[in-house]
Amino acid sequence: MSANNCRAVKVIDIKALGLSSPGEEIVELKLEYPDWKPGWRAGQFVMIRPVSWPLDLVWGRPFSICNADDSSLTILFQVVGRGTERLFELKEGDKVNVWGPLGTFFSKPADRPVLMLAGGMGIAPFCGYVDTHSQPENLKLFFAHRPALENYPYKSLSDKVEVEDIRETKPEDIPAIITRVDELVKEYAEKDGLITACGPMPFLRTIWNAANKYGADAELSLENRMACGIGACLGCVAKDGDGHHTQVCTTGPVFKATDLSLEG
Amino acid sequence: MSANNCRAVKVIDIKALGLSSPGEEIVELKLEYPDWKPGWRAGQFVMIRPVSWPLDLVWGRPFSICNADDSSLTILFQVVGRGTERLFELKEGDKVNVWGPLGTFFSKPADRPVLMLAGGMGIAPFCGYVDTHSQPENLKLFFAHRPALENYPYKSLSDKVEVEDIRETKPEDIPAIITRVDELVKEYAEKDGLITACGPMPFLRTIWNAANKYGADAELSLENRMACGIGACLGCVAKDGDGHHTQVCTTGPVFKATDLSLEG
Amino acid sequence: MDMSVDFAGLKLKNPILTASGTFGFGLEFKRFGDLESLGGIVVKGLSLKPREGNPMPRIAETPCGMLNAIGIQNPGVEVFLTKKLPKLPWKTLPVLVNLYATDAPEFGELAGVLSGEEGVAALEVNVSCPNVKEGGIAFGQDPRQITKVAEAVKKNAGNKPVIIKLSPNVTDIATCAKAAEDGGADGISLINTLSGMAVDIERRTPRLANVIGGLSGPAVKPVALRCVYQAVNAVKIPVIGLGGITTAEDAAEFLLVGATAVQIGTGNFISPDTAFNVAKELPKVLERVKAESLAEFTGSLKLP
Amino acid sequence: MDMSVDFAGLKLKNPILTASGTFGFGLEFKRFGDLESLGGIVVKGLSLKPREGNPMPRIAETPCGMLNAIGIQNPGVEVFLTKKLPKLPWKTLPVLVNLYATDAPEFGELAGVLSGEEGVAALEVNVSCPNVKEGGIAFGQDPRQITKVAEAVKKNAGNKPVIIKLSPNVTDIATCAKAAEDGGADGISLINTLSGMAVDIERRTPRLANVIGGLSGPAVKPVALRCVYQAVNAVKIPVIGLGGITTAEDAAEFLLVGATAVQIGTGNFISPDTAFNVAKELPKVLERVKAESLAEFTGSLKLP
Numbered sequence A, B: 001m002s003a004n005n006c007r008a009v010k011v012i013d014i015k016a017l018g019l020s021s022p023g024e025e026i027v028e029l030k031l032e033y034p035d036w037k038p039g040w041r042a043g044q045f046v047m048i049r050p051v052s053w054p055l056d057l058v059w060g061r062p063f064s065i066c067n068a069d070d071s072s073l074t075i076l077f078q079v080v081g082r083g084t085e086r087l088f089e090l091k092e093g094d095k096v097n098v099w100g101p102l103g104t105f106f107s108k109p110a111d112r113p114v115l116m117l118a119g120g121m122g123i124a125p126f127c128g129y130v131d132t133h134s135q136p137e138n139l140k141l142f143f144a145h146r147p148a149l150e151n152y153p154y155k156s157l158s159d160k161v162e163v164e165d166i167r168e169t170k171p172e173d174i175p176a177i178i179t180r181v182d183e184l185v186k187e188y189a190e191k192d193g194l195i196t197a198c199g200p201m202p203f204l205r206t207i208w209n210a211a212n213k214y215g216a217d218a219e220l221s222l223e224n225r226m227a228c229g230i231g232a233c234l235g236c237v238a239k240d241g242d243g244h245h246t247q248v249c250t251t252g253p254v255f256k257a258t259d260l261s262l263e264g
Numbered sequence C, D: 001m002d003m004s005v006d007f008a009g010l011k012l013k014n015p016i017l018t019a020s021g022t023f024g025f026g027l028e029f030k031r032f033g034d035l036e037s038l039g040g041i042v043v044k045g046l047s048l049k050p051r052e053g054n055p056m057p058r059i060a061e062t063p064c065g066m067l068n069a070i071g072i073q074n075p076g077v078e079v080f081l082t083k084k085l086p087k088l089p090w091k092t093l094p095v096l097v098n099l100y101a102t103d104a105p106e107f108g109e110l111a112g113v114l115s116g117e118e119g120v121a122a123l124e125v126n127v128s129c130p131n132v133k134e135g136g137i138a139f140g141q142d143p144r145q146i147t148k149v150a151e152a153v154k155k156n157a158g159n160k161p162v163i164i165k166l167s168p169n170v171t172d173i174a175t176c177a178k179a180a181e182d183g184g185a186d187g188i189s190l191i192n193t194l195s196g197m198a199v200d201i202e203r204r205t206p207r208l209a210n211v212i213g214g215l216s217g218p219a220v221k222p223v224a225l226r227c228v229y230q231a232v233n234a235v236k237i238p239v240i241g242l243g244g245i246t247t248a249e250d251a252a253e254f255l256l257v258g259a260t261a262v263q264i265g266t267g268n269f270i271s272p273d274t275a276f277n278v279a280k281e282l283p284k285v286l287e288r289v290k291a292e293s294l295a296e297f298t299g300s301l302k303l304p
């Protein structure tokens, strides 16, 4: 039992995707499949810590499960700090401790339109979501991003579902994104669709506000800093619908918008 | 100026020598020559710290200069702890911070017989000593070792100078080593030779005692734990002839036996 | 090798416990190992009433360590007793409860609530949490208050062993240890976290909303070992050592200076099976260093 | 960006100094950088008479840090003044002398010897060395004694600025900082090392002959930053921050919480050119975080 939940698996492949904007490296990391029973759901995440990491970085790092099949587990990450810098140095065959699948996941309601709102690396869980959804024709992706599209697995998504994107190259581009998100949330609220979202906090806050405004059925995935990933440290909490602290790693990362307070 | 004394140089080659006894890996590491002016002398050492080492190991590690020419600097090391384990993981092209050449060196008296007493990894400085000595016919190496001979650069030495070795495979072998060292020290004292020595403390203490007994002219190289390697931390001290603490890294590592107190 | 120890009357299968606040209520770790392979677990700090804890952010990574300012978020002792404890295999796994309160009478009351609970093996009293402004820091650093808290808890604890958990943020740890002993404590545990801080030079803000937090992890191990050594030599009651333990070798270091048992804290975040691995490896490590028995090894440090 | 600062009347080219005991007498580092590119150097602790220091081993590496128990080995103040100081470019490089003594009158005497020396820019008083058994620990942890030492040194220091270097091994660093200020100190520096210990489980011995030593390096940075923050907010005199600085970013963290200058200690062992690199990189880091000036950045931490 325990063997499936915290395992040292091998790196199968690691590569930087596309030509990144300066300072932003987006990387696809393929690992041996950790042989999870009974499996995983899109929106869940894993904690990752290379076996060779010395103790100067004590925590593992959380990443959305981008995709997985019987032979491999794929995550997508961006180099933003000390941990991801070192993850990027992994080589094929290196061993990585993985614990998961962790947390909650996006629902897949039958016969309802689903809007996927992804901001930057928030695109990761939607790769698996699209691939494991039985009615991709009901799905639409809206993608807000800074590095150019070719840095993301966008093409593989646009082949399968309706897509739309806005690139943010300067702060002045942000209002357009907010306006479009608001429109889309309104549209899906009106047609009783489900809204799923993953991305940076300001992006999620925009969606949360819009979902409140239009009474939309929305599921938001949060990316708080985590130490344990399993509910033990209480370092990752967010405020639930009643304003109480709740663990993002276990009660989330995917929350119903009504179960969150994202004010401020 | 400073550029020559603390430089990030590249790994040219790294390989384990021979088939080691269990738990003992002896490794030859070739680095780019740090372009030292005016050069180096056998018995001196370098401090080494790979550029990529995270802060969990704060110190560099001291190693005797085994050999060097215009293009490369060679050190020989044994994997004994956390630092040397990680040194062993270096790959060609990796960058290593090197500061040196540091400390004192073995003398090369003209026309006098020289006995080189090496214990284990203490063989390292003698490779360079033999190669830079103008009268190798005056040199004799006595080598006490635990891993088999093929783990050491012994062959390259036996091609050039008179050699003799004893292998210690069990504690009972030690008395024979002590006896032979005592005989040799006596012999070289009587013929006014120079004795040079490098190896573990018990080995050096045997030599120091014998040198005292026979009034031999002996130079001993110490391998105390070091933090800075340049005389600043006072962590590496030994007792000098008057019983005062003196820095092994700057007053040594090579000391005249009469300038040391190795009792205890 | 027989790994069992007696800690203040408490029978432990082995000396490996988990540290409060780093192992949740134990249940979170069931999927990563066999809880019953541990000597025992110490659950998250509990107070009489539920607590929301401090605002976010509450954690930051530092060189070989981490800072936390969770602020004893917990569902309150009642919820623990009714919802969590029944799910734990407490008949075969000693469950130690970590107590948090803001004054001595409140500590006494909390002990009273727990004293009758069959599933509670012992009480560990947190007088040292440096995160909570309303009192924690003050009485954990004042020997007289430590004695008062120990007395208050002991009076209400029935036959449960009472362990006082000490803060390292003091001038003189030996006096604090003695103060706990004087108050009637059956044992002490140390260290809690070191008071520390981290800042973000880009945003020019503290990395913790609480500004100051508690440092734990491998970085603090030398301080922890020194504190445990000084405490062991100051008191007759047994000592639990913790601070920066991530391997069985680390655990052995604390035993060597005289700790009867140890706790794994931040190590549980390096990987959720750390505590299980330490429990499994410890006998092998003791054999490797030629210990005749756990008792022979414990406290066998030779001074120069 | 103009990097110069005034520390208690001392003009420094930039706020980067080196920490006592980690930079020898400065001369050792001449081959690794331009001493005059530093704000100043603090030399190894000096006492009236030469000292042999503690027995070996005296140093041990720990996770992200090190322990030392050198025991203030030094050739005595006379040898320093006659043999070392003349070789330093003290006209253009402030040379701060670190003072070690075992009681207040002896500190005063030592200050008297140095007060007339043109080449000595300031006196840093080590009341905190935890290594030496005969007194160091006692008065560095007692506010009244800190005041007494500050007074004794100040009285004999002539016009040299007097900086009291504080120990972090105390319950309340703010009180210690105030005690130094009350004694007339012109500035304070902190932290000295944290009291710690390491053991060898194979040999069953302490890793230091002195058993207990001082922890320094990146591991202690969060504790140092917290102490500096608390000290800055407790006193009006300027503060030098140190503890675990290895990069210009680290240095900026200490400036952000309000230190006027910083010192590089254990960082000098990571590579002998660390201090020079920090001095070179600091202006770039300050520009990157959009500081208008050093003065604007210093102490600009925004509380939540």
Ligand SMILES: Cc1cc2nc3c(=O)[nH]c(=O)nc-3n(C[C@H](O)[C@H](O)[C@H](O)COP(=O)(O)OP(=O)(O)OC[C@H]3O[C@@H](n4cnc5c(N)ncnc54)[C@H](O)[C@@H]3O)c2cc1C
Pocket: A045, A061, A062, A063, A064, A065, A075, A076, A077, A078, A079, A080, A081, A082, A083, A084, A085, A121, A124, A125, A222, A223, A224, A225, A226, A253, C057, C059, C060, C061, C200, C207
């Ligand atoms: C459930 C979940 C899923 C995630 N999925 C993905 C994913 O699929 N792909 C992906 O790329 N990322 C994902 N993330 C985010 C990812 O975990 C982080 O980017 C990663 O942990 C960063 O690690 P690091 O060590 O490189 O950065 P760190 O060094 O930890 O720093 C990351 C960033 O935060 C800043 N920072 C560091 N420490 C602090 C602090 N204490 N306070 C404030 N700021 C700080 C740094 O300056 C840097 O910009 C996910 C996170 C969660 C919780």
Ligand SMILES: Cc1cc2nc3c(=O)[nH]c(=O)nc-3n(C[C@H](O)[C@H](O)[C@H](O)COP(=O)(O)OP(=O)(O)OC[C@H]3O[C@@H](n4cnc5c(N)ncnc54)[C@H](O)[C@@H]3O)c2cc1C
Pocket: B045, B061, B062, B063, B064, B065, B075, B076, B077, B078, B079, B080, B081, B082, B083, B084, B085, B121, B124, B125, B222, B223, B224, B225, B226, B253, D057, D059, D060, D061, D200, D207
């Ligand atoms: C001038 C000089 C020249 C040298 N030349 C060579 C050379 O040419 N080749 C070579 O192989 N080595 C040489 N050495 C020794 C070499 O520097 C050490 O073997 C190396 O630093 C070990 O580093 P490590 O991190 O692997 O081991 P560490 O982890 O530092 O430990 C090394 C050994 O010491 C023990 N140990 C660790 N810490 C302590 C402690 N605090 N107290 C007691 N024991 C401890 C460990 O158990 C281990 O057996 C030289 C040393 C000096 C000073």
Ligand SMILES: Cc1cc2nc3c(=O)[nH]c(=O)nc-3n(C[C@H](O)[C@H](O)[C@H](O)COP(=O)(O)O)c2cc1C
Pocket: A233, A234, A235, C019, C020, C021, C022, C044, C045, C046, C068, C070, C072, C098, C126, C129, C165, C191, C192, C193, C215, C216, C217, C218, C220, C242, C243, C244, C245, C263, C264, C265, C266, C267
């Ligand atoms: C996230 C976190 C939460 C903690 N919560 C508590 C607590 O509720 N009660 C307590 O006594 N100690 C608490 N501690 C302190 C630990 O139990 C332990 O004393 C400390 O972390 C040192 O051990 P370590 O270095 O092994 O983590 C907490 C520590 C961490 C890291």
Ligand SMILES: Cc1cc2nc3c(=O)[nH]c(=O)nc-3n(C[C@H](O)[C@H](O)[C@H](O)COP(=O)(O)O)c2cc1C
Pocket: B233, B234, B235, D019, D020, D021, D022, D044, D045, D046, D068, D070, D072, D098, D126, D129, D165, D191, D192, D193, D215, D216, D217, D218, D220, D242, D243, D244, D245, D263, D264, D265, D266, D267
């Ligand atoms: C080897 C060594 C020797 C030291 N000697 C002294 C000393 O003589 N006087 C003193 O005040 N501090 C001394 N210190 C303490 C440092 O100056 C500094 O306060 C401490 O190491 C914390 O800074 P760091 O983490 O940057 O090293 C010494 C530290 C080390 C590591």
Ligand code: FES
Pocket: A225, A226, A227, A228, A229, A230, A231, A232, A233, A234, A235, A236, A237, A247, A248, A249, A250
């Ligand atoms: S990351 Fe530890 S509780 Fe969520």
Ligand code: FES
Pocket: B225, B226, B227, B228, B229, B230, B231, B232, B233, B234, B235, B236, B237, B247, B248, B249, B250
């Ligand atoms: S190693 Fe620092 S003085 Fe010799």
